[in-house]
């Protein structure tokens with residue numbers, strides 16, 4: 001390299017500094033543009049997915065989180081514009097909190113019912129998109145869709161209140177769908193006592209089924225969807241005070 005005079009050297013240093021400065025500004029602009037693009041990408045996603053749910057255990061739960069002599073009331077297959085408000089009313093009259101296992105598209109169609117459920121202090125459970133009781137025999141991608149699409153619809157309907165349980169339709173649990181639900185913050189939820197209200201056997205039969213079987217386990221299954229549920233409403237009016245008389249407290253199924 002040719003020898004430079006002092007003034008030539010100063011000019012060279014100045015030119016180099018200006019080039020470095022321009023490069024730094026260009027870099028900063030590029031980073032800010034990238035951050036802006038990231039922020040916009042984030043904003044366009046549904047807000048309910050913004051925070052990853054805390055994973056929960058994958059085992060199917062039946063036990064009450066309160067411990068002691070307690071039952072968990074679970075209400076499946078809604079929400080239904082006719083029957084869910086009636087079930088909510090009976091629960092309110094008896095000061096009982098329950099878990100509502102709801103179907104994704106029905107939650108989407110009746111967000112006001114989902115909001116009434118959570119406002120009254122009840123909890124939400126994902127009961128799939130289509131209530132396919134054969135989903136355990138189908139591909140994992142299908143099972144994922146049944147679970148995660150429903151979760152998204154229910155949480156959008158609830159205004160962001162989290163779904164805390166996953167109950168496979170007809171008990172079609174698999175290790176895969178339990179693990180998936182748990183990774184998304186939903187504890188697999190079983191039942192011990194099927195009131196068989198679904199078969200509409202008459203109010204007194206529903207009541208006596210619960211009375212006979214409640215000693216066998218704490219999680220009780222009723223329905224507010226899938227058909228006319230007047231027998232369920234009438235049975236709950238009898239069963240809830242009876243359970244209280246027998247010394248049962250009302251709890252939620254354990255999540256952690």
Ligand SMILES: [Zn+2]
Pocket residue numbers: 076077127131169170
């Ligand atoms: Zn069901």
